[in-house]
Amino acid sequence: MTAAEILQRQDQIVTTLANAIREPWKFVVVNIEIDVIDGDQTENCIVLSYTKKLWRLIQRSEELPHELYDQFAALRDQLAESNDSSWGSCTLVFEKTGRYRFEFSYEPPSRLNGIHDEDSMMAKFDPAAFLNRDT
Numbered sequence: 001m002t003a004a005e006i007l008q009r010q011d012q013i014v015t016t017l018a019n020a021i022r023e024p025w026k027f028v029v030v031n032i033e034i035d036v037i038d039g040d041q042t043e044n045c046i047v048l049s050y051t052k053k054l055w056r057l058i059q060r061s062e063e064l065p066h067e068l069y070d071q072f073a074a075l076r077d078q079l080a081e082s083n084d085s086s087w088g089s090c091t092l093v094f095e096k097t098g099r100y101r102f103e104f105s106y107e108p109p110s111r112l113n114g115i116h117d118e119d120s121m122m123a124k125f126d127p128a129a130f131l132n133r134d135t
Contacts, residue, residue, distance in 0.1 A: 013092065014100050020065045025096065026096055028049050028093070031045070032064070032089065033109030033111055034086075034088070034109070044112050048060065075090070089109045089110070
């Protein structure tokens, strides 16, 4: 797949999810884990939206539209074509302005392997800091 095709799929994922969230939001965070276990693909996904109240970000849990599970799996397959390996988890953060960032981890997925600590559950995740990181 070309870089343009990957970017197009990423744009489609962001647009679909942005349009699916009905409550006001400033940031949206998706952390999806995908693995193949005993020949079957399995996923675990956390979707959070954040609104700003005074000086605080308020976190709310959201659902990932069903069709986006397929889009994330297709993105994983596309990237595996050029990397010779599949990512285990993907974190996506986007803001109302349209700016977004995808980050992929090629380590074994945490939640699918029974790890449910603060990091894997996105308990103290800072979407603004994630978007503004240099690397």
